[in-house]
Amino acid sequence: GTQNLKLVTCTAPVNIAVIKYWGKRDEDLVLPINSSLSVTLHQDQLKTTTTVASSRSLKEDRIWLNGKEENINLPRLQSCLREIRRLARKRRSSGDGGAESSGLAHKVHICSVNNFPTAAGLASSAAGYACLVYALARLYGLEAELSEVARLGSGSACRSVYGGFVQWLMGEREDGKDSVAEQVEAESHWPELRVLILVVSAERKLVGSTAGMQTSVETSPLLKFKKPLVVPAHPPVEGHCVVLDEFARRAANTFGKAIALGSSCLLTTHYNISVTNECSVKTTISLVNLNRNANNKVAYTFDAGPNAVIYTLQQHLEQFVELLKHFFPPETNGEQFVKGLPVRPASLS
Numbered sequence: 001g002t003q004n005l006k007l008v009t010c011t012a013p014v015n016i017a018v019i020k021y022w023g024k025r026d027e028d029l030v031l032p033i034n035s036s037l038s039v040t041l042h043q044d045q046l047k048t049t050t051t052v053a054s055s056r057s058l059k060e061d062r063i064w065l066n067g068k069e070e071n072i073n074l075p076r077l078q079s080c081l082r083e084i085r086r087l088a089r090k091r092r093s094s095g096d097g098g099a100e101s102s103g104l105a106h107k108v109h110i111c112s113v114n115n116f117p118t119a120a121g122l123a124s125s126a127a128g129y130a131c132l133v134y135a136l137a138r139l140y141g142l143e144a145e146l147s148e149v150a151r152l153g154s155g156s157a158c159r160s161v162y163g164g165f166v167q168w169l170m171g172e173r174e175d176g177k178d179s180v181a182e183q184v185e186a187e188s189h190w191p192e193l194r195v196l197i198l199v200v201s202a203e204r205k206l207v208g209s210t211a212g213m214q215t216s217v218e219t220s221p222l223l224k225f226k227k228p229l230v231v232p233a234h235p236p237v238e239g240h241c242v243v244l245d246e247f248a249r250r251a252a253n254t255f256g257k258a259i260a261l262g263s264s265c266l267l268t269t270h271y272n273i274s275v276t277n278e279c280s281v282k283t284t285i286s287l288v289n290l291n292r293n294a295n296n297k298v299a300y301t302f303d304a305g306p307n308a309v310i311y312t313l314q315q316h317l318e319q320f321v322e323l324l325k326h327f328f329p330p331e332t333n334g335e336q337f338v339k340g341l342p343v344r345p346a347s348l349s
């Protein structure tokens with residue numbers, strides 16, 4: 001019957017790395033070969049909303065993504081489910097879980113919806129797995145450190161568990177217990193920072209990040225330089241720019257454990273294997289270069305797809321968006337849109 005039905009709905013935002021995670025040293029535990037640093041965006045704009053339901057009457061675990069049923073047996077999805085249930089069970093047997101976690105033997109149905117293109121290199125898996133793990137934890141009444149569990153779903157998801165400026169420390173242990181994210185600064189640290197997402201293609205990317213990373217580890221000439229560095233002089237988003245200089249300056253005290261070269265490694269390979277040869281992206285790069293040469297107001301980066309991410313400050317936003325509209329009039333590309341995203345705290349709700 002439905003009298004045992006439990007429902008939990010949560011949302012989680014995407015995060016965009018300034019120092020990228022790109023390459024795993026352990027595929028099963030999702031342990032990275034370098035630490036990374038990101039900003040979590042305000043979830044009013046790009047977010048995942050996930051509802052989890054559990055009831056005695058459910059026969060099996062099932063998942064729907066954007067309204068379409070997906071394979072529940074994906075290994076990383078299974079890792080997350082298993083780990084959350086293990087933690088919840090452990091907590092219950094230690095006596096402080098109470099009735100809250102009693103739905104543990106029941107199956108779950110998971111419905112997850114993104115309000116932005118999925119798998120188009122816009123950190124949908126980061127928001128998705130952070131949200132899933134958080135929703136399941138709420139369902140089971142589990143209060144635990146969730147970054148490590150989210151990491152099992154998608155590496156970058158461990159950073160979406162926190163708001164503001166977040167670093168994921170690569171850790172040293174083989175069991176991954178020290179490979180977790182932590183907030184280094186609240187979003188109030190830099191209230192003028194704005195992140196613009198330029199969606200030039202909402203298509204699913206051709207090469208998933210796992211395969212891309214493997215190619216990268218095998219082929220990127222830059223990876224061999226990837227040694228732990230002291231604070232990078234400039235975070236490795238393309239080129240120099242006052243925003244990034246400022247980022248580095250503000251970061252210097254707190255991001256000391258971060259490791260440089262991430263984005264460059266990503267770029268050296270994913271340009272070849274992914275979809276970033278689109279002329280719209282080239283134009284974006286030209287545009288940003290142009291702007292940067294002129295007055296150094298913006299910087300850009302890419303994740304694993306063609307959509308550019310721009311970092312700038314509130315005071316430059318309007319002018320830059322005007323410039324964008326001039327170069328990318330909406331009629332030339334139906335998909336393209338621009339969003340100004342303030343960085344805000346509360347990552348999960």
Ligand code: PMV
Nearest residue numbers: 017020021154155156303304
């Ligand atoms: O979390 P994954 O496996 O989707 O990898 C994402 C990696 C990048 O987004 C390209 C970089 C990063 O640090 O977020």
